[in-house]
Amino acid sequence: MFAVYAARIDRDQPLTGLELGERPAPESRPGWSTVTVKAASLNHHDLWSLRGVGLAEDKLPMILGCDAAGVDEDGNEVVLHSVIGQSGHGVGPKEPRSILTERYQGTFAEQVAVPTWNILPKPKELSFEEAACLPTAWLTAYRMLFTNAGVRPGDSVLVQGAGGGVATAAIVLGKAAGLRVFATSRDEAKRKRAVELGAVEALEVGARLPQRVDAVIETVGAATWSHSVKSLKPGGTLVISGATSGDRPSHAELTRVFFLELKIVGSTMGTKDELEDLLSFCAATGVRPVIDEVLPMDRAREGFERLASGEQFGKVVLTNP
Numbered sequence: 001m002f003a004v005y006a007a008r009i010d011r012d013q014p015l016t017g018l019e020l021g022e023r024p025a026p027e028s029r030p031g032w033s034t035v036t037v038k039a040a041s042l043n044h045h046d047l048w049s050l051r052g053v054g055l056a057e058d059k060l061p062m063i064l065g066c067d068a069a070g071v072d073e074d075g076n077e078v079v080l081h082s083v084i085g086q087s088g089h090g091v092g093p094k095e096p097r098s099i100l101t102e103r104y105q106g107t108f109a110e111q112v113a114v115p116t117w118n119i120l121p122k123p124k125e126l127s128f129e130e131a132a133c134l135p136t137a138w139l140t141a142y143r144m145l146f147t148n149a150g151v152r153p154g155d156s157v158l159v160q161g162a163g164g165g166v167a168t169a170a171i172v173l174g175k176a177a178g179l180r181v182f183a184t185s186r187d188e189a190k191r192k193r194a195v196e197l198g199a200v201e202a203l204e205v206g207a208r209l210p211q212r213v214d215a216v217i218e219t220v221g222a223a224t225w226s227h228s229v230k231s232l233k234p235g236g237t238l239v240i241s242g243a244t245s246g247d248r249p250s251h252a253e254l255t256r257v258f259f260l261e262l263k264i265v266g267s268t269m270g271t272k273d274e275l276e277d278l279l280s281f282c283a284a285t286g287v288r289p290v291i292d293e294v295l296p297m298d299r300a301r302e303g304f305e306r307l308a309s310g311e312q313f314g315k316v317v318l319t320n321p
Contacts, residue, residue, distance in 0.1 A: 001025045003109035004300040004318070005063045006050050006101075014050035015304055023063055026105065026113035031090040033073055033116045035080065039132035040068040040107040040297075042307050042316045043165060044244060045099065054102045065107035065318075066100045069122055069131035077122040079131045079279065080107065080114055081272045090115025099136075099269065108300060110320055120276055123283035133289035133315040134278055136269065137165030141173055141217070142278045143270035144239040149215035153178030156213040158231050160184050161220040162194035162202060163313045166241060168290045170217045171197045176287045182209055184224070193313050197290065215239065225249035229256055237263040290314030296321075 001023060008017035026034050046064045049055040055062055066082040084090070084104055085097045100106045105113070122131045144166070145151055151174075159170045162183040174181040175198025183194040183202040191202035201210065205224060212233040218224065221243025228238050230253065257264065270278075282288065292312040295303050296319055303316040 001110040002297065003063045004065070004297060005061045005108070006055065007061050009050065009052035009055070009057055009060070011051045014047055015301070015308060017050050018301060018304060019061070020298060020300060023061065023105075023109065026111055029113070031115055031117075032113050033119060034111050034113045035068065035070045035072050035078060035119065036111055037068045037107055037109060037320055038070040038128040039317055039319045040065045041132045041136075042303050042318070043067065043136045044242065044307070045136065046101070047304070047308055049101055054099070059103065062101055063105040063107075063109050063112075064101055065109070065112075067132050067135045068107035068112060069128045072119060077124075077128070078119045079122045079275070080112070080135060081118040081120060081275050082135045083269050083272075084115065084118065087117060087272075089117030108297065108318060118272070120272070120279065123279050125283040126279070126288075129291060129294055129317045129319065130282075130289050131279070132317055133165075133291065134282070135275060137315065138169040138173075138289055139270040139275050139278055140241050140267065141166045141169035143274055144217050144241055144267045145170060145173055145177070145179075145215075147270070147274065148239045148265045148267045149217070149237050151177075151179055151215050154180070155215065156180040156182070156211060158182045158184070158209065158213045158216045158228065159199070160205075160216065160218050160224040160228060161244070162199070163187065163190040163310070164219055164244070165315050166219045167217065168197070168314050171199050172287055172290060174198070176281075176285055182213065184227075190313055212236070219243075220245050222246035222249040226251045226253055229253040229262065232260070232262050234260040235262070236260075237265060239265045239267050241267045292316055294319060
C-alpha cells in the first residue's frame with residue numbers, strides 16, 4: 001500500500017528522512033482492527049519523529065501520522081484515538097503508553113491497524129477531514145483548557161503562538177466555552193486570524209496584556225516562557241504541552257512562581273473519554289477545526305514543508321481517494 005514514512009533519522013534536516021512509497025499493509029492480530037484511512041492530519045510530532053524524538057532507529061522504517069478518520073472493517077465511519085496502551089487493550093499488561101508511530105505504524109497510509117478499543121464513531125456532522133484534526137492537537141488543547149487549567153466560562157486565558165494546531169484549537173474551544181481569550185504571534189496576519197476566530201485581542205509576542213490571566217496555554221517553550229509566567233494572576237495556572245522553540249528558557253522566573261503561588265502543569269494528549277467529549281462538543285456546537293490546507297497523500301512532502309516553515313494557520317490534512 002502507498003504510505004508516507006520515516007526511512008532515516010536526521011536531527012538537523014528532518015525532511016531528508018521522509019519517503020513516499022510502498023509499504024506492507026497491516027497484518028491482522030487479536031484485539032486489533034484495520035481502518036481504511038480517508039483523512040489524516042499532520043502534527044509537529046511527525047517532524048520530531050523524523051528527528052528521532054520518540055522514535056528509535058531500530059523501529060525504522062516507520063509510517064508517520066497519529067491522527068486519522070476513516071472506515072472500519074464493518075463499513076462504519078470512525079475516528080482513531082492515537083494513544084496506544086493507555087488501558088491495556090490490544091497490548092501487553094506492562095506495556096507503557098505510547099503515541100502511534102513511537103512503537104506502531106501510523107496513519108499516513110491507505111490503511112492503519114489499531115487496538116479495536118481505540119476506535120470511536122465519527123459524528124455525522126463532521127467531515128473526514130475535520131474529524132482527522134481532532135485526536136492530537138485538538139484533544140491536547142481540550143485537555144489543557146478544561147482538565148488541566150480547569151478554566152470556567154468567564155475566565156481569561158492567554159494562548160501563545162497563534163497559528164499552531166494546539167494554539168488554534170485552544171482559541172476556538174476557549175471562545176466557544178465562554179472564555180476571554182488573548183493570543184500572541186510574531187506574524188500580523190496570524191494575529192488578525194486569531195481575532196477572527198474569537199480572541200478578544202492578539203498581540204506581539206512578549207507584549208504586555210491588558211490584564212493578567214487565569215491560565216496560559218503554552219506550546220512554544222523557551223521563547224515565550226518568561227512572558228507566560230509574568231502574564232498570570234496570583235494563583236494562576238500555566239499548562240505546557242510542547243516546546244517548539246526549545247525547552248531551556250533563559251529565565252525560569254522561579255521567584256515569581258513561588259511568590260505568586262503559580263501552578264505549572266504538564267499536559268500530553270488526552271484520554272479516549274476526553275476525545276469522545278470533544279467529538280460531541282464539536283457536533284453539538286458547530287465548532288469546527290481550522291484547516292490550513294488539504295492535500296492528497298502523494299503530496300505529503302508539501303504538507304511537511306509547510307509545517308516545518310511555520311507558515312500554516314491551523315491543520316494540514318492529507319487525504320486518500
